[in-house]
Amino acid sequence: MRLDRVWIVAKKDMAEFRTNKYVMFSLVLMPLLLALVLPIIYLAPFTLLSEPTQLHELDLPDSEPVVGQSFSNTHVSNMVFEDCVFTNVTAEQCRFEKCDIGQSMVRSSFLGNSTFSHGALIQSNVLNITMNSTVASDIRSIGGESESVTFLRQFINFLMLFFILIPAIIPTVIASYSFVGEKLNRSLEPLLATPTTDAELLAGKSLSIFLPCILVTWLTFLPFVLLVNFLVAPVLGFAPLPDLSWLIGVFLLAPLFCVMSIALNVIVSSKVTDVRASQQLGSLVVLPVVMLFVVSLSGLFDLGPLVMLALTALVGLVDVGIAYLTVKTFRREEILVRWK
Amino acid sequence: MIETHGLTRTFGTTTAVDSLDLRIRDGEVFGFIGPNGAGKTTTVRMLCCLIAPTSGEAYVHGLDVRDPEQALLIRGKIGLLPEMPGLYDMLSAYRNLDFYAQLYDVPKHLRAERIESLLRTLELWDRRDDAVGKFSKGMRQKIAIARALVHEPDYLFLDEPTSGLDPEAALTVRNYLLDLKKEGRTIFINTHNLDDAERLCDKVGVMKTSLLAMGSPEELAGMFWGRTSVVRLRSVTPSMVSAVRALSGVTGVKADDSTLLVDVTDPDDVNPSILRALVAQGGEVLSLGELRRGLEDVYIRLMGGSR
Numbered sequence: 122m123r124l125d126r127v128w129i130v131a132k133k134d135m136a137e138f139r140t141n142k143y144v145m146f147s148l149v150l151m152p153l154l155l156a157l158v159l160p161i162i163y164l165a166p167f168t169l170l171s172e173p174t175q176l177h178e179l180d181l182p183d184s185e186p187v188v189g190q191s192f193s194n195t196h197v198s199n200m201v202f203e204d205c206v207f208t209n210v211t212a213e214q215c216r217f218e219k220c221d222i223g224q225s226m227v228r229s230s231f232l233g234n235s236t237f238s239h240g241a242l243i244q245s246n247v248l249n250i251t252m253n254s255t256v257a258s259d260i261r262s263i264g265g266e267s268e269s270v271t272f273l274r275q276f277i278n279f280l281m282l283f284f285i286l287i288p289a290i291i292p293t294v295i296a297s298y299s300f301v302g303e304k305l306n307r308s309l310e311p312l313l314a315t316p317t318t319d320a321e322l323l324a325g326k327s328l329s330i331f332l333p334c335i336l337v338t339w340l341t342f343l344p345f346v347l348l349v350n351f352l353v354a355p356v357l358g359f360a361p362l363p364d365l366s367w368l369i370g371v372f373l374l375a376p377l378f379c380v381m382s383i384a385l386n387v388i389v390s391s392k393v394t395d396v397r398a399s400q401q402l403g404s405l406v407v408l409p410v411v412m413l414f415v416v417s418l419s420g421l422f423d424l425g426p427l428v429m430l431a432l433t434a435l436v437g438l439v440d441v442g443i444a445y446l447t448v449k450t451f452r453r454e455e456i457l458v459r460w461k
Numbered sequence: 462m463i464e465t466h467g468l469t470r471t472f473g474t475t476t477a478v479d480s481l482d483l484r485i486r487d488g489e490v491f492g493f494i495g496p497n498g499a500g501k502t503t504t505v506r507m508l509c510c511l512i513a514p515t516s517g518e519a520y521v522h523g524l525d526v527r528d529p530e531q532a533l534l535i536r537g538k539i540g541l542l543p544e545m546p547g548l549y550d551m552l553s554a555y556r557n558l559d560f561y562a563q564l565y566d567v568p569k570h571l572r573a574e575r576i577e578s579l580l581r582t583l584e585l586w587d588r589r590d591d592a593v594g595k596f597s598k599g600m601r602q603k604i605a606i607a608r609a610l611v612h613e614p615d616y617l618f619l620d621e622p623t624s625g626l627d628p629e630a631a632l633t634v635r636n637y638l639l640d641l642k643k644e645g646r647t648i649f650i651n652t653h654n655l656d657d658a659e660r661l662c663d664k665v666g667v668m669k670t671s672l673l674a675m676g677s678p679e680e681l682a683g684m685f686w687g688r689t690s691v692v693r694l695r696s697v698t699p700s701m702v703s704a705v706r707a708l709s710g711v712t713g714v715k716a717d718d719s720t721l722l723v724d725v726t727d728p729d730d731v732n733p734s735i736l737r738a739l740v741a742q743g744g745e746v747l748s749l750g751e752l753r754r755g756l757e758d759v760y761i762r763l764m765g766g767s768r
Contacts, residue, residue: 126564129560129563129564130564133549133552133556133560136551136552136556137551137552140551140552140592141551306547306548306549306550307543307545307546307547308547308548308549309547310506310511310541310543310545310547311541311542311543311547311561311605311608311609312547312564313511314509314510314511314536314539314541314543315536315561315564315565316533316534316536316537316564316565316566317564318533453511454511454512454513457506457511457512458472458512
């Protein structure tokens, strides 16, 4: 394969896209809408309406901690505990760090990095605690996973999925002006009569779709990160983006989904006999990404870095298969003779 | 040389081209005429390695169109003007040509020079930066012809080069093709325009799925009709008809009030005798020439029609 020919074809197509208002519209509008307008619409009111976390003003001791002891059937107050286990205890104005508290009632205290189960927790400040079968009343979270934090995290994950959806959707629009457009223009015949090989032609056309899609995705990612951080950092108390999962998602998984979308569109457009059918079938390639949305929202599994890497590897493998299939199934003769 | 042996292409149960045998020498201008659906475009597509033959052989410049490696070489040696110009409407005339020049590996230093020369010849240099989508049909056709020539191919395949053009644009294109003919390029023209074929082509093939006849326009006429001398007189008398009919080398005579149509074996031999015989019978000869049967007559005859 001659790379200079690939680049010649890609450059020509991109020059055409620049003058095509529909392509430019989809390249600019969709990322703008999904990555910038949507966060503003949904996150800004949330931020504006949420009051900053007001912690209880507790008068807690600052003494040396009691470390590694077990307490049961007793009452404690004005003490500091670390790595302790409590059963059936009442506590007031205490500081607990890394403790396991069960069947107890705790009031006006601070619990950090602890586990609280089968008891009552009242008028206290907490940080990173795990609660199980607990009556919790008037709890203020210093950080960690409060309900609002959980919601914001899920919503940011939801928005981030658009950065995988965008490079999968845009090719379905552009591809119709690339392969199918050539046929509509009747420009495919003279192009196929040049000494360009099928592989060079496919690679050039795919590159001309891939580059703008992925550039737009990445260029939108930066303002998105800044915008989301600006909007939610006051609520969360920290900037949630970029995190490792979504760096993998945007910079590895998204390009691979883009390649998958392009390759499938090429196969579809060379197999069907009608341009509209090609466009409609081509758009089905977003289904795997939509499935990712559903799985993510259902909470079946967390899209952590390992899951993202596994997905990246899976989509990469699928891409290799589809790319092979694309070259094998691309028949210039079929396109010339069968396309209407 | 372009050569085919038993070249056949079917689409399902339909045979588009049936057992085509062609031999077009280098430097020849070959006209392929026939009705719509006769298989002309399919033949050109096979010769340009765009579609594969179902059976038979085809060679361009000695290279086999069926071999993928050789097909690439063939595509580098040919220029194709398809039935529809197929230009990139959003791009300028110059950009359209430059794109193809790059694909055909025209060296960078030659590209600009060649494109300018082509656009000037076809009177489009002033419009080089305009998007071709704004061009008239004739201008688009000229750009498509320039595109087929930008790499100076040895073989040129032109599908209906003057179709749909106004008379002025058609004349420009026709004159340009005559210039190309003088340059010694091998040109294969598919056309419905019999006048174009007659003026431009050294050899003509009449196609209707299979090749019905092939030869120079004169040779084709000779297949159906002998040579006929036409004599215009002030008036024709029966004695004049008899005198001419009696001459050696005359095979038939038709007459009306002022014209004699004399079928002869060889006009150069017989015409002086005709002239003497008519004068001897008191005839006043106004002119003496040869009746020319056009390609149109041949075409109609081959297609089974009558005039």
